Amino acid sequence: MSEASNPWTAGGERRVLIAREQLHRASALLTLLLLIVGFAMASPAFFSVNNGLTVLLQTSVIGLLGIGLTLVIITGGIDLSVGSVLALSGVVSAMAVKAGLPVVPAMCCGVLAGAACGAFNGLVITRLRIPPFVATLGMMLIARGLALQLTGATPISQLGAGFGRLGNGALFRVVEMQPNGFPRVVFPGIPYPAILLLVVAIAATYLLRRRQIGRHIYATGSNEEAARLSGVNVDWTKMYAYTMSGALAGLAGNVLMSRLVTAQPSEGVMYELDAIAAAVIGGASLSGGVGTIAGTMIGAFIIGILRNGLNMSGVSAFIQQIVIGLVVIGAVWIDQVRNRR
Template sequence: MADITSGKPQEPIQSRQPPPGRGLSDRQKDIIQKFAALGSLVILAAVFATTSSAFLTVNNGMTIALQVTSIALLGIGATYVIITGGIDLSVGSVLALAGVVAALAVRDLGTPIWLGMLIGILTGSACGLINAFVITRLKLPPFIATLGMMLIARGVALQITGARAVSGLGEAFGVLGNGSLFRIESIDDQGFPVVSFPGIPYPVVLMIVIAIAAGFLLNRTVLGRHIYAIGSNADAARLSGVNVTRVTAFTYLVSGTLAGLTGCVLMSRLVTAQPNEGVAYELDAIASAVIGGTSLIGGVGTISGTFIGAFVIGILRNGLNMNGVSAFIQQIIIGLVILVTVWIDQIRNRR
């Protein structure tokens, strides 16, 4: 094929790729980062298994999975947003607002529990859409826009509850957060229940289903490819026909919706809605995404990596608790993990 301007033969596209061994593609880098996170997960599990005999029990495994659900659900939303080159600092406050709205709808308005939960989830969606509008239409930086929403959502949650917990929700409100699938129990000779298998908690089932759906959308659909394209180069994506405004808005909608869902699940677990719940959860969400290989400059990341990152944080906290490490030291350790992970990400991007 000849070049139109010079008449010289045009070099085949394949030959323009870097020779083998001189560089790694984004996919190869992502795989390396994912396996590094998985290796860290295995090492942590092995270390804590040697320091505590209760660590590798079925009950503790289910406890870890249940504790990880909030981090993973918020982390999935954070992954979508970060891949586009954005950030969402509001999910912790949106989580609290959605949870108290759902609880107030059930207790004060007498709505069915499923409808109250739906109202809570839609509250999170509305916050995500507001973030999207401020970022895409008013052109505010994502950091500032979502920081503002973080303060607004928390303030509204405290205002509508009078800064008090919403209680008196009834046992049925706790089914979503405390129920389990495939639970096996029997009655002993004294008439007391004996649990043979605690079952898979409903939040864990929900987390797995949403992770599979989110991963499929991101990797197997045109919308997913557009999300990656925006993070790699928004201007080039726009020139290629991608509706950057709508796709970006979609990622913030996903983040807000998942924050609303997480709020409902968390308040259901507590059977009480706390307006102060979810403080600093946005940091765990971002950390799980980054540990799993999502790049803070955008364009790189996977749901499976975030899933692994969430379990790294969950196992780290669980193991430290079992070994009697104070909450303050835990914060220091997790903070150091985040710093080291971001530093590695920066080195990877420079290379």
């Protein structure tokens, strides 16, 4: 294969691609800033500390799912099962706690359950050659059915304060006791979910930029046949991406259920659309080969702030669904226009 025919070795084409990614990410960042300014003008409470913490907590789940989706989308695939896997993983963690396991090992069981679902997706796609859309749609139904069957469609509650520490705890939180005996929060601290999201985002960025598997993920999505001829194990690369997506969905499930201190088997419905929208808004191409974790983080905050701002403005949940749907369509349309150019 000649250097000119390979977009990952042709310097000119690569520089153009990087410039387009940077432009798209800059436009997404500008959109985020405009949303912040607009909602701040509409509601003075938007810039309050409590609302800022709410946005961080809401965005952490979307961000974790979005990072996993980004890995899959870059390979040229899609994962529609992350919302259901989130629910199943949270249920597995809660059932492990109920069975007597300490909280940390129990949550690890939930993450492993999510990784197993992702690995199953990868096997079906690479071995049975079933399109990712159909394979992950099937897993979406399987995981949701398992979560409902295991719980009898009822929430698992009374999980203890330790189970809620991940979702509701914060680093550097300062609380003082008042003379009346009631505690007062002096500094709310940095929520653990936000710290977890930052760590995962940094690790995923390092993986994509500095590790061989990251280069293989980009190569697979850019031109699968060329990547295979260049010595890339395409099937293993896809397996890795889908397994990571499932594991991060399991981690997001732990965060969400920990916030609720209850395992809800019905949680996570339509979360996959928010995650896909975050990745595409941030510059990931549904055609594969393009995408960054930084862009996905910007997209996740756009979705999170949009939902939060609409809530504060008194917009009904039904109208919010319409708005988010239009955002998803607009993001995909922009992606298609970019690809044609």
